Amino acid sequence: MDTILFYAFAVLVLGGGILTITRRNAVHSAxxxxxxxxxxxxxxxxxxxxxxxxxxxxxxxxxxMLLFLFVIMLVNLDREANERQxxxxxxxxxxxxxxxxxxxxxFLYRGRDAFHIAEGGAVPGAAALGNTEMLAxxxxxxxxxxxxxxxxxxxxAVIGSVVMAKKRI
Amino acid sequence: xxxxxQIWLIPLFPLFGAALMxxxxxxxxxxxxxxxxxxxxxxxxxxxxxxxxxxxxxxxQSPSASPRLRVNAVSRWLINLICPGMVLLSFVFxxxxxxxxxxxxxxxxxxxxxxxxxxxxxxxxxxxxxxxQADWGFLLDPLSAVMILVVTGIGFLIHVYSTGYMxxxxxxxxxxxxxxxxxxxxxxxxxxxxxMLLFVGWEGVGLCSYLLIGFYFHKKSACDAGKKAxxxxxxxxxxxxxxxxxxxxxxxxxxFTDVNAILRSGQFPMETAGFGVLSAMAILMxxxxxxxSAQVPLYIWLPDAMEGPTPVSALIHAATMVTAGVYMVAxxxxxxxxxxxxxxxxxxxxxxxxxLAASIALVQNDIKRVLAYSTxxxxxxxxxALGVGAYWVAIFHLFTHAFFKALLFLGSGSVIHAVGxxxxxxxxxxxxxxxxxxxxxxxxxxxxxxxxxxxAGFFSKDEILWQxxxxxxxSNLLWAVGLTTxxxxxxxxxxxxxxxxxxxxxxxxxxxxxxxxxxxTVPLTVLAAGSVLVGWLGTPxxxxxxxxxxxxxxWLAPVFPAVAEAGEQSSSTEWALMGLSVAVxxxxxxxxxxxxxxxxxxxxxxxxxxxxxxxxxxxxxxVDEIYDFLFVNGLSKGGGLALGSFDRNVxxxxxxxxxxxxxxxxxxxxxxxxxxxxxxxxxxAFFVKTLSYPVCLLxxxxxxxxxxxxxxxxxxxxxxxxxx
Amino acid sequence: xxxxTTVHYLALSxxxxxxxxxxxxxxxxxxxxxxxxxLILNAVNINLVAFSHAFGNVNGQVFAIFVITxxxxxxxxxxxxxxxxxxxKETVRADEIDLLxx
Numbered sequence: 004m005d006t007i008l009f010y011a012f013a014v015l016v017l018g019g020g021i022l023t024i025t026r027r028n029a030v031h032s033a034x035x036x037x038x039x040x041x042x043x044x045x046x047x048x049x050x051x052x053x054x055x056x057x058x059x060x061x062x063x064x065x066x067x068m069l070l071f072l073f074v075i076m077l078v079n080l081d082r083e084a085n086e087r088q089x090x091x092x093x094x095x096x097x098x099x100x101x102x103x104x105x106x107x108x109x110f111l112y113r114g115r116d117a118f119h120i121a122e123g124g125a126v127p128g129a130a131a132l133g134n135t136e137m138l139a140x141x142x143x144x145x146x147x148x149x150x151x152x153x154x155x156x157x158x159x160a161v162i163g164s165v166v167m168a169k170k171r172i
Numbered sequence: 173x174x175x176x177x178q179i180w181l182i183p184l185f186p187l188f189g190a191a192l193m194x195x196x197x198x199x200x201x202x203x204x205x206x207x208x209x210x211x212x213x214x215x216x217x218x219x220x221x222x223x224x225x226x227x228x229x230x231x232x233q234s235p236s237a238s239p240r241l242r243v244n245a246v247s248r249w250l251i252n253l254i255c256p257g258m259v260l261l262s263f264v265f266x267x268x269x270x271x272x273x274x275x276x277x278x279x280x281x282x283x284x285x286x287x288x289x290x291x292x293x294x295x296x297x298x299x300x301x302x303x304x305q306a307d308w309g310f311l312l313d314p315l316s317a318v319m320i321l322v323v324t325g326i327g328f329l330i331h332v333y334s335t336g337y338m339x340x341x342x343x344x345x346x347x348x349x350x351x352x353x354x355x356x357x358x359x360x361x362x363x364x365x366x367x368m369l370l371f372v373g374w375e376g377v378g379l380c381s382y383l384l385i386g387f388y389f390h391k392k393s394a395c396d397a398g399k400k401a402x403x404x405x406x407x408x409x410x411x412x413x414x415x416x417x418x419x420x421x422x423x424x425x426x427x428f429t430d431v432n433a434i435l436r437s438g439q440f441p442m443e444t445a446g447f448g449v450l451s452a453m454a455i456l457m458x459x460x461x462x463x464x465s466a467q468v469p470l471y472i473w474l475p476d477a478m479e480g481p482t483p484v485s486a487l488i489h490a491a492t493m494v495t496a497g498v499y500m501v502a503x504x505x506x507x508x509x510x511x512x513x514x515x516x517x518x519x520x521x522x523x524x525x526x527x528l529a530a531s532i533a534l535v536q537n538d539i540k541r542v543l544a545y546s547t548x549x550x551x552x553x554x555x556x557a558l559g560v561g562a563y564w565v566a567i568f569h570l571f572t573h574a575f576f577k578a579l580l581f582l583g584s585g586s587v588i589h590a591v592g593x594x595x596x597x598x599x600x601x602x603x604x605x606x607x608x609x610x611x612x613x614x615x616x617x618x619x620x621x622x623x624x625x626x627x628a629g630f631f632s633k634d635e636i637l638w639q640x641x642x643x644x645x646x647s648n649l650l651w652a653v654g655l656t657t658x659x660x661x662x663x664x665x666x667x668x669x670x671x672x673x674x675x676x677x678x679x680x681x682x683x684x685x686x687x688x689x690x691x692x693t694v695p696l697t698v699l700a701a702g703s704v705l706v707g708w709l710g711t712p713x714x715x716x717x718x719x720x721x722x723x724x725x726x727w728l729a730p731v732f733p734a735v736a737e738a739g740e741q742s743s744s745t746e747w748a749l750m751g752l753s754v755a756v757x758x759x760x761x762x763x764x765x766x767x768x769x770x771x772x773x774x775x776x777x778x779x780x781x782x783x784x785x786x787x788x789x790x791x792x793x794x795v796d797e798i799y800d801f802l803f804v805n806g807l808s809k810g811g812g813l814a815l816g817s818f819d820r821n822v823x824x825x826x827x828x829x830x831x832x833x834x835x836x837x838x839x840x841x842x843x844x845x846x847x848x849x850x851x852x853x854x855x856x857a858f859f860v861k862t863l864s865y866p867v868c869l870l871x872x873x874x875x876x877x878x879x880x881x882x883x884x885x886x887x888x889x890x891x892x893x894x895x896x
Numbered sequence: 897x898x899x900x901t902t903v904h905y906l907a908l909s910x911x912x913x914x915x916x917x918x919x920x921x922x923x924x925x926x927x928x929x930x931x932x933x934x935l936i937l938n939a940v941n942i943n944l945v946a947f948s949h950a951f952g953n954v955n956g957q958v959f960a961i962f963v964i965t966x967x968x969x970x971x972x973x974x975x976x977x978x979x980x981x982x983x984x985k986e987t988v989r990a991d992e993i994d995l996l997x998x
Binding site for chain 3: 016020024029051071
């Protein structure tokens with residue numbers, strides 16, 4: 004069952020991704036991205052990361068993609084649809100990425116037996132505490148500082164985007 | 173009083189007189205407003221002359237006068253007392269000293285005042301060590317005794333004459349000052365005991381000659397003549413100095429007594445083979461003598477020196493200064509005795525001068541010019557005598573010549589004075605009765621110079637001719653030249669006499685011809701007496717008149733080496749030669765009388781027939797022009813041009829070249845700076861730009877290409893780990 | 897069928913990464929480029945979570961939370977810049993914005 008779900012979600016993710024980068028219409032790309040993100044959320048759930056699944060849906064899909072869609076609306080990309088959409092050196096880029104992919108594939112192939120240990124020990128103590136609780140424990144004790152810094156980062160981002168988008172400072 | 177020890181006073185008296193005149197004379201004899209010394213012969217009309225005569229005070233005669241002259245009688249009297257008086261004192265002292273010298277058994281007396289030049293030791297030519305030293309010392313021996321008597325005696329007479337002659341000229345005090353200065357220097361010359369001190373006097377008389385020739389300094393010809401005299405003298409002095417230095421180097425001393433001792437000691441052999449170092453010495457010193465005594469090639473200054481006043485011509489250029497050369501060669505008799513070839517040069521030069529000058533004198537019209545060339549000619553005789561080894565004969569001729577030549581000059585001055593400044597003989601004539609004293613004294617002098625027996629000139633000239641013939645160093649040719657010159661001398665002297673005193677009067681109308689005052693005629697008379705009498709001191713041995721009549725030779729014998737007697741000449745030859753010379757003189761006199769008295773048209777026709785020869789003789793053989801071309805234009809102007817072009821082309825060329833080089837260097841520097849230095853800078857920039865260009869191309873400004881490079885970096889990174 | 901191991905998740909993550917990279921490098925539309933960047937970030941998240949699941953601790957998930965936070969901030973600011981850029985140049989084409997060209 005896991006396997007089938009995995010492959011289903013994998014197809015969703017990869018398909019969405021490919022659609023995202025190939026659609027002419029930006030809105031279509033955004034929708035495809037939403038699908039991809041939903042697939043990723045499903046993958047999180049498969050790996051018992053419930054909190055992340057929820058956050059992914061709420062934040063990513065509900066927040067960021069909406070933002071994207073608003074911006075697409077703002078910049079009014081109708082004209083764009085009739086023009087060439089890929090850059091001039093797309094073949095070179097494709098080739099380079101293919102080579103990198105081959106290299107990564109090679110790494111994965113060489114290390115495919117490296118994670119057995121992890122495979123064995125499934126999730127000890129996962130039933131004792133819920134995933135959210137464990138996450139909270141870790142986030143607010145061990146990773147408190149990064150958490151605070153992340154909040155400052157968000158503050159900066161808010162201010163920055165407001166400044167960027169203003170007509171006159 | 174011991175005159176011998178006080179011989180230093182003899183030159184000092186005239187020096188004192190000169191100092192008084194030259195320092196205080198201007199106060200004594202203030203000049204009129206215009207300081208022009210009026211030379212006789214410059215154009216002053218007769219009317220003004222007469223006016224001047226009327227205004228003159230205290231003088232019996234009235235010669236030509238400047239109209240604006242005011243004569244201060246008292247000061248003139250004072251000057252007349254001082255200057256001739258000093259010379260008279262010198263004369264008296266000289267007589268006393270000579271008398272005392274005569275008493276000495278060994279007739280040499282030396283007085284050394286102090287060491288004048290004390291030098292460092294030096295190496296002579298033969299390697300010995302010697303010290304150059306010259307004293308301020310006086311030597312009185314028979315030779316210098318003769319000279320001081322001549323200088324002071326005739327000098328005194330000429331001073332007296334000048335008081336009359338220069339009475340109407342400005343610059344009276346100046347004239348006497350210079351004249352006294354001259355006597356001082358001449359006495360220093362003859363009394364010196366070494367060549368250095370002699371040279372002091374030598375130069376000093378040259379200086380005074382210049383001052384006195386250019387006495388009428390407002391006249392350009394006088395100034396030029398003075399300069400010419402000095403410059404030509406200096407050319408000769410160069411030879412004298414070289415000879416003196418050579419003497420220092422070879423003999424180690426310049427003192428007469430020491431030099432004679434060394435030369436007679438036999439250290440140096442007689443240079444019969446050729447020209448050795450002694451001959452060089454002798455010829456160099458003789459060259460100096462040619463300058464001073466107006467021989468070929470440096471005689472050219474003497475005729476021009478007639479620009480000076482006549483007393484100056486008489487004293488300096490007849491009796492004393494020009495004889496300095498003869499005196500110096502006689503003093504160096506020991507040297508010339510050892511160098512027969514140099515002596516021959518002396519004799520040949522003397523003979524050549526004698527006949528050359530006589531030939532020029534034949535056609536001159538200025539009375540003083542004739543006498544000047546006559547002086548040159550007679551000096552030539554003296555050098556012939558020196559050259560053939562008859563040293564005492566040369567001094568004897570010097571002695572007699574001083575008398576009759578001074579007399580001739582003073583007489584000519586008197587004549588010029590009489591005809592109011594005219595010097596051209598063609599405008600004289602028939603003056604015999606108008607100026608008798610002048611005429612008769614000049615008559616005596618002319619007889620003397622022509623060589624008529626009984627008069628002074630005959631004895632000395634005849635002795636010279638005999639020595640030229642008979643001496644081992646003489647030759648028949650020298651004798652023949654001397655004889656011819658004697659004939660020419662007689663001719664031109666009597667031409668002078670005939671044109672001046674006899675014949676028809678050609679004097680300009682309105683000229684008041686008058687005899688000169690006593691101050692002028694008395695010296696003339698004294699000199700005339702001398703011209704007759706002094707000759708008898710040197711009668712020929714042939715006449716056998718006794719020792720007293722050969723006193724001159726005996727007096728001078730200790731000074732000179734013995735003349736080698738020519739024993740094989742018989743007395744009949746001597747009589748024959750004597751007669752021949754007298755005959756030649758008489759022929760000359762009679763031809764002159766025929767040409768100028770009886771048939772005056774003959775000279776003119778002769779002149780027309782032989783026009784080219786006459787022109788050459790009249791223009792003095794063009795010697796002055798030749799010298800002008802060679803030396804004046806050639807050396808100085810041509811040399812100046814050459815040096816000027818050297819300066820323009822080489823020196824300025826060098827400077828310009830340096831400038832050009834600098835500009836070239838700056839061009840190179842500019843090129844270097846532009847291409848190399850700036851080039852390096854620009855190349856650096858170019859290099860960086862070129863290298864950076866490919867890198868520039870990567871900066872496209874597009875973010876995606878930057879991202880592409882990131883991916884490439886990842887690719888490489890992974891590739892590295894795969895490869896490892 | 898093979899069981900789904902961690903390697904599968906890693907391979908999926910790598911594939912998504914490469915897709916995202918291709919999108920970043922290739923597409924001219926800047927909005928799509930930003931979306932591709934989101935793809936890359938999600939690929940990273942998948943990787944992190946896979947490892948977290950494999951090792952049994954939550955560190956990976958914590959890190960994934962931070963990645964999401966970062967992605968949010970970056971998307972916001974990036975889109976703000978895009979709007980500012982669009983306002984100036986009237987274009988959202990990546991290859992037309994080359995003002996910093998040499």
